[in-house]
């Protein structure tokens with residue numbers, strides 16, 4: 001991968017990181033909102049649950065984006081963390097934070113191989 005390409009992905013990932021950090025801060029506000037009204041309480045509980053699900057998804061994504069930026073810094077970006085093949089530019093353009101080539105990602109999705117990010121998320125949820 002050329003330096004220019006790397007810079008391009010870095011810019012995209014930095015923007016994602018800022019956006020996600022901002023979104024996560026706002027979600028936390030929603031998640032702790034309280035009301036004395038019982039009816040609102042039920043509705044808010046539903047909204048809280050949704051907010052927490054989004055929070056989970058976004059914090060996982062943020063973790064992946066941070067890990068991708070770390071891989072750019074250490075020079076391992078764009079290489080599949082499982083099979084060590086180059087990840088196709090098409091895939092990196094679509095999912096710049098990915099740590100896997102398409103074949104390995106499919107295996108991760110089927111739980112055939114363990115994703116470090118999945119493992120992280122499991123550990124974070126267990127804590």
Ligand SMILES: [Zn+2]
Pocket residue numbers: 080081082083084085100101102103104105
């Ligand atoms: Zn792979």
